[in-house]
Amino acid sequence: MSELDSKRLESIRKFWEAFRSCVEEQRVSPDRSHYYVKWAQAFVRFAPGKRLRERTGKDIEAFLTDLGKRPGTGDWQVKQAEHALKILYEVFLPEYAPVNSYEDIQKAHVRKKVVPRTREDVFRDQAIPGEVERLFAPLISAMKTEIRSRHYSIRTESSYVDWVRRFIAFHDYTDLKKLDATKAVREYLEYLAVERAVAASTQNQALNALVFLYTNVLNKPFGDLETFVRAKRPQRLPEVMTREEVQVLFDHMKGVTLLMAGLMYGGGLRLMECVRLRVMDLDFGRRQIMVRDGKGQKDRVTMLPERFSVVLKEHLARVRTVYDDDRTRGVPGVYMWPALARKYPKGALEWKWQYVFPAKSLSVDPRSAIVRRHHINENLVQKAVKEAAGRAGINKRVSCHTLRHSFATHLLEARYDIRTVQELLGHADVSTTMIYTHVLNRPGLSVMSPADF
Incomplete structure (x- = not known):
């Protein structure tokens, strides 16, 4: 194999690796992302010799129609393939959006009104992948x-x-x-x-x-x-676990996801607040976590549970090894807001700015297209919590946010002041925090059922 062929194959490999990372950033779980890559590759093979930039919406429709006719291919697989092409054209490669004239689109829709669509499950507001980007590029930009x-x-x-x-x-x-x-x-x-x-x-x-x-x-x-x-919006009470159920849940978890679940419960963190934690946000001396740019772009301070301090330090030591390896290989620094990046031009390469829970692999930044190490995919944590609840036999709708609900409820059960709980949760209005008193059935005073008098 010539050196030119080797470089070409390596370029193709990196292209599909980057696309898979992009797919996972669009909240597709890692155990399914490789299927998205296969669908995109199948579309490439569907029209050999025709470059992506030369393909039209008709090519996509023809591919999906052909796919639906293949024996053993279910409707859900056709939808998955369409989603893969949507990500490919609208997120990963917007410059390769299918080229169609506005007149072609109008004619296509006129035909659809006369001739029944072959894919009847398509909603009226479901766009052909890439068409909006091409026809309304200035608007989207x-x-x-x-x-x-x-x-x-x-x-x-x-x-x-x-x-x-x-x-x-x-x-x-x-x-x-x-x-x-x-x-x-x-x-x-x-x-x-x-x-x-x-x-x-x-x-x-x-x-x-x-x-x-x-x-x-x-x-x-x-x-x-x-x-x-x-x-x-319907007024619903939050789902809350007992302390015993929280412990049983933790008993069925391990590794990084257990540590993250512990911080969400122990500090009342939202999922994305936990995922986006930076090294500088942890204060082991004061046992505090600084939550930066939380919901409503507000900062707040919450507690760092002592139970997980040692495990967290050990985790950071392993993360430091990955960080040092990235610096040796010349991997671009971590993402920072543009204004911060200008103020601290070398900040992205400093240890204190790194994510506490980095991803295992590099991925493409959807805004700058830079290949760097992002934070862990939140879907991994959500899946781990849900599966652990199932194994533990907890008959409640348990999610990552349930840990935050449980944090607030257990503090109120321990007679902590509701204003303190409000500050820890980062609620702008105490009325939001008051919903947890309804969970306790304590709208002011402890109320006992008359059946128990």
Whole structure:
């Protein structure tokens, strides 16, 4: 094999490794991400000799239709393949978005109205992968710029942009400036509520995204938002475990996920607050954890449970080994907010800025396209907690956030002041913390059932 062939194969290998990392960043679990790579590779083989940049939406539709006709291929596999191509074109390689003219899209939708679709399970707001990026590239770019200028999280950006894609697809890729904004948004929200039967929180999230689009990107604010009736979210009490159940849960966990679960319970951390912890956030001397840029972009201090201090120090020693190896290999530094990166140009390479729970492999930064070591995938922790609850036989809906609920409830059970608990949880309003008194059935004083008098 020639040196040129070797370099080409190595380049291809790195390409698919980077794509798999990108897939996992889109909240696809690592045990499924390799299937996404296989679907993308199958699409590459489907039209040999035709480069990705030369492929159109028709090529994608033809591939998915052909895939659905193959013996032994289920509908869920076709959906998974479509999701893989969506990530490939809309996230990983936006510059290779399929090339279609606006006229082609309109003709395609006219045909769909006359001829029944071969894939009847497709929702009206499900966009063909890459089409919105190609037809509305300036709009999507402006949307991302406005979101980032406000320092919204990458998750908010992904969510808002996806709602805009769905909204555009729902209206047959029509130029948004030609639509009656109020009428178009109302039609879409009614579709979500009636046909899709989405949850109230989902409908409200879609409305928030579209309000942001019209107000900050298109500069066409709705005016009176009272014309849109926000779905009322149901008032539900949080799921809480007993102390015994928490211990049984921990008994069925091990390794890094056990340590993270311990910090979430012992310090009342949200999942992403735990995942994004930096070395400098831990103060072993004062047994404190500094939670930076939490929900609502607020900082707070909570306790570092002494029970996990020794294990955490041992974990950091192992992380330091990985960090030293990355520095030797010249791996780019950890992600920092752009303003911080400018203020501390070498900060990304310093130990104190590193993630406490780094990922095992390198991945592509979705915003800068730099290959670096990010934090651990939160799906791994969620899956570990859920599986441990199943093995422990806990008959409750246990998630990572259940640990935070249990933290607050157990502190109140121990008669700690509700204002103190509020500060530890980072709640802006004490009324949010008061919900845990309802879990205890103690809205003020301890209440005993008359059956127990």
